Amino acid sequence: MANNACMPRTNVADRLTELAALRPNEPAVVSARGGGYDQITFAAIDADATRLAHGLAAMGVGPSKGIALLVKPGVEFVTLVFALLRSGATMVLVDAGLGKQNIVRCLEATNPDGFVGIPQAQALRVVLRRRFPKAKLNVTVGRRWFWGGETIASLRKLGAEADKSPSPLGEGDFGSPSPSFCLPHTGADDPAAIVFTSGSTGPPKGVLYRHETFVTQANEIQRQYGLRPGGVDLACFPLFGLFNVACGVTTVLPEMDFSRPAACDPVKLFRAANQWNCTQAFASPAVWDRLSRHAEQTGDSIPTMRRVFSCGAPVPAAVIERTLKMVHPEAELHTPYGATESLPVATIEAQEILGETAERTAQGAGVCVGKKFDSIDWRVIRISDEPIGTIDQTEELSTGEIGELIVRGPQVSRQYLTQEPSASAAGATNPTTARHNVLAKIVDGEHVWHRVGDVGYFDDEQRFWYCGRKSHRVVTTEGTLFTEQVEAQVNTHPLVRRSALVGVGAKGAQQACIVIEPTVAADSKEAMETILDIKALAESLLAPIPIGGVWAMPTPLPVDIRHNSKIHRESIAEWAAAKLGGRA
C-alpha cells in the first residue's frame, strides 16, 4: 500500500499540513530562550513533526504504545506533541508543577513504553527503572548522558531514512512500499493522550483523550472565538498554545516558569507581547491579576491585544476591569469554563459579566460561566456523593435549583486511565482508577456522561451559574453552603483579598468556617477588625447556619499547581480544624 493510499484519519495534527500550505513561512511557534527567541514556521513544524513521527515509527512507537512526554514548553515540545499524535501512540502529559513524587506516581500508573524527555527525566527513569518496567522506547531531548536510546537528532535521521528508503520487507502488497511508511491510521475513538488533572481536589487523575477529543477542542475553540490564521497568541498556558497552532495562530511562549504562573515576571510578558504584536492571550486569573496590577502601576499596555482569555478558575470582576484597561480599547475578554475531562463546556464575555452578572455574584448568586458550546449536552442533577450507574438513575433539577453538573459530547473524556487505555470505563482494571470512573461517569446507552464535580444551577437563559466544587460544599445539620456564593460576599470587604469557606468535621455535621487573606498584615489591628466585620456579615448571611470561626491566614491562601488560582480548600480546612480545636 503506498503512502498516499493511507485511509483518512481523525488527527488534529493533520491541520498542520493545511496550514503549512496556507502560511508556510509564518512562524507557528516562537519561544523565549536566553534573551532571544527560538522560532519555527508552519512549513518547518509540519515537516519536522512528520520526520519525527517516522523516526518514532521506525523505533517501534505507534498505536497501543504509551509514551511519556517530559519536555519543557518550547518549539521542541510543540513539535513533539504533533509528532506523537501522528505516530498513533498515546502520549502521557503531566504538569511539571505537581512535584517529583506526584509526577513519578502518575507516570508509574500509566506504565509507559518509553520516555521522550529531557536529560533529567531520562535520569529519573533510569534510577527508578523498576517502576517503569516497560520503558524501552526512549528519546533524549538534549544531551544523552549514560543511558541508551535515541536523541532527537538521531530520531530525525531515522525518520528521514524511514521516509525515503525502500521497503525493508521487499515485497509488500504487490511489491509496493511497506505499510510501515504510512503513518498509522488514527480514528476518532483511538486513544491520543492521557492528560493528568491538576489534583486540586485530591490525587491527579489520568484522563484519556481520544483523537476526536483534540479535534473537537480545536474546532470548537476556533469556531466560538473566531480564531483565524494570522493571529498571534501569548500562551501563558501551553496546552492552549497547541490549539492555537492548530488554528493557524502563532503561539508565543514567553519567558516564564509555566509550573508557577503566579510568579511570572510582568515585564517579560509585556515585552514578549509587544515585541510580537500579540493579538490574543490565554492565561489564568492569577496571571491576569499580576499583569493588570503591573499595568496600573507602570502604565504598560498591549495595544494590539484584542482577545483575552482567562481560564482555570473564577476571575474576579476587578481583575477583568483592570485587564481590559491595559489592552486594545475594543478588546473582548472571555472566560472559557471546563475541566481536563471536558474542555470546553461554556463561555461568557466580559461585557455580560461587568454589565450584569458580576453584581449578582457579589450578592451571592454564584459565578455565571455562561452558555454552553454547541457540541456540549449538559444537565444539572440532584447532588450525590455516590456512584450513579445509568442516566435513568439521575434526577434532573429545574431552573434555579443547585445541583451537580453533568456533561457529554465529543470533547468529553469517557474514562480515566486504566491499565489498558483502550478498555471501556467498565473494563478498568486499576482499582483506584476504577473507583474514579465509577464515581465520575454515568452510562447512557452508547454515550457516557461526565460528572464535572462542580455544583451550580441554570438560569432562564440557559446559562450555568457555578457555585463551587461539589467536594467543597459545606454540609451542616442546618443546611448546605456553597463556596463561591459565600466567598464572593465576604470578598466585597475592602480589606479582604481572598477568602475560603471550609467545613470542619464529617459531611452532614460540618462546622462552617471562613478563612480570609487580608490585604493588610494578618496580625494587624485592621485585620482583627476585619475578622469581626466578617463574623457579623457571616452571621447574617448564613443564618440559620451558625459560623464555627473566622480567621486570617498569616500567609497567602494556598492555590492549585496548574493555574495558581484555585483556592486549595482541603489544606485550609485542616488549618481551620487545628484553629477550632485550639491546636494552632
Ligand SMILES: Nc1ncnc2c1ncn2[C@@H]1O[C@H](COP(=O)(O)OP(=O)(O)OP(=O)(O)O)[C@@H](O)[C@H]1O
Ligand atoms: N471559567 C471558569 N470559571 C470558574 N471555574 C472554572 C473555570 N474554568 C475551570 N474552572 C474550575 O476548574 C475545574 C477544572 O480544573 P482542572 O481540570 O484543571 O483540574 P482539577 O479539577 O483542579 O483537578 P482535580 O480534579 O484533580 O481536583 C472546573 O471543574 C472548575 O471547578
